[in-house]
Amino acid sequence: MFTHPGILGPRDRIEHVMADNTIPSITLNNGVDIPQLGFGTYQIPPRETKGAVLTALEAGYRHIDTAQMYGNEREVGEAVRESGLSRSDVFVTSKLNNNAHDPAVAVDAVARSTDELGLGPIDLYLVHWPLPEVGDFVDTWRALEGQYRSGALRTIGVSNFQQGHLERLLANTEVVPAVNQIEVHPYFQQAPLRAFNRDHGIVTEAWAPIGQGAVLDDPVLAEIAGQVARTVAQVTLRWHIQRGDVIFPKSSSPARAAENSALFDFELSDEQVARIDALDADRRLGPDPDTFNWVPA
Ligand SMILES: NC(=O)C1=CN([C@@H]2O[C@H](COP(=O)(O)OP(=O)(O)OC[C@H]3O[C@@H](n4cnc5c(N)ncnc54)[C@H](OP(=O)(O)O)[C@@H]3O)[C@@H](O)[C@H]2O)C=CC1
Numbered sequence: 194m195f196t197h198p199g200i201l202g203p204r205d206r207i208e209h210v211m212a213d214n215t216i217p218s219i220t221l222n223n224g225v226d227i228p229q230l231g232f233g234t235y236q237i238p239p240r241e242t243k244g245a246v247l248t249a250l251e252a253g254y255r256h257i258d259t260a261q262m263y264g265n266e267r268e269v270g271e272a273v274r275e276s277g278l279s280r281s282d283v284f285v286t287s288k289l290n291n292n293a294h295d296p297a298v299a300v301d302a303v304a305r306s307t308d309e310l311g312l313g314p315i316d317l318y319l320v321h322w323p324l325p326e327v328g329d330f331v332d333t334w335r336a337l338e339g340q341y342r343s344g345a346l347r348t349i350g351v352s353n354f355q356q357g358h359l360e361r362l363l364a365n366t367e368v369v370p371a372v373n374q375i376e377v378h379p380y381f382q383q384a385p386l387r388a389f390n391r392d393h394g395i396v397t398e399a400w401a402p403i404g405q406g407a408v409l410d411d412p413v414l415a416e417i418a419g420q421v422a423r424t425v426a427q428v429t430l431r432w433h434i435q436r437g438d439v440i441f442p443k444s445s446s447p448a449r450a451a452e453n454s455a456l457f458d459f460e461l462s463d464e465q466v467a468r469i470d471a472l473d474a475d476r477r478l479g480p481d482p483d484t485f486n487w488v489p490a
């Protein structure tokens with residue numbers, strides 16, 4: 194089993210993985226292991242979600258990322274229950290919706306997610322956005338701390354938190370978030386925030402790992418893909434894996450979902466990694482967490 198990046202170097206992790214060709218896990222700051230590769234479910238409509246998640250589990254994925262906002266928690270839970278896998282073999286993440294930051298509402302929202310998924314305590318539950326102008330995320334976090342301490346949630350973390358948000362959280366609360374799920378891809382590499390996360394024992398989860406498709410036509414990535422006889426998506430996902438981040442690419446296509454999981458029988462050289470590092474363009478695709486205050490009706 195893998196330990197948190199920084200304890201083992203990337204090279205040690207790769208050699209370990211390549212020996213058994215399975216998806217590696219990272220140990221979170223509370224001792225819980227998370228598979229480094231998962232399956233994302235944003236924009237998978239509820240009626241398609243059970244089939245897509247069952248297909249992903251058959252392809253070998255053991256980690257599913259959903260959210261109250263995605264409207265498909267129930268179908269994710271059905272797929273996990275019907276997969277025939279042991280509950281302990283599948284890691285499920287969900288996220289508190291933006292209309293549930295009030296502490297009392299947050300407690301009810303955790304109960305609702307738990308009921309929708311129907312899997313017992315949720316492996317990882319995140320505050321989806323900090324919403325700096327909406328209430329106080331410190332109070333929201335304290336509500337999740339209570340749910341964590343009571344055992345209702347196995348692990349808690351945050352998403353889209355900038356360094357300033359994390360500094361405020363760390364100064365005013367007790368449980369250090371296990372993960373910070375943020376936008377990261379070759380065009381938006383987030384070096385300072387990833388370093389802050391690492392220095393505080395917080396694992397970085399990279400959402401939109403292939404930039405929601407934006408990186409797929411990149412000529413440098415295409416050249417590297419030719420060198421290693423893989424697709425651009427695989428090269429990009431492998432780059433994340435070698436950086437030690439957790440990823441969960443989304444695909445509604447069974448063939449592309451399988452393609453995105455075939456990452457552990459090849460390796461990028463230091464030079465190839467450096468060429469991808471050089472693609473950073475500070476190009477954020479999603480909302481800016483410092484100004485995003487959207488709350489659903
Ligand atoms: N915390 C947060 O605020 C956020 C979290 N997330 C999470 O991160 C996950 C991943 O991010 P997401 O936004 O989905 O973006 P991704 O970077 O995973 O890209 C998904 C897009 O790429 C396409 N695609 C996937 N694999 C391939 C492939 N091998 N070749 C060509 N095209 C491909 C998909 O199309 P197709 O389905 O047709 O294959 C889809 O259009 C989400 O599903 C969600 O779980 C995402 C956004 C924000």
Ligand SMILES: O=C1CO[C@H](CO)[C@@H](O)[C@@H]1O
Binds near residue numbers: 262
């Ligand atoms: O999880 C999410 C899916 O993507 C959306 C658009 O980028 C985000 O707003 C949301 O947080």
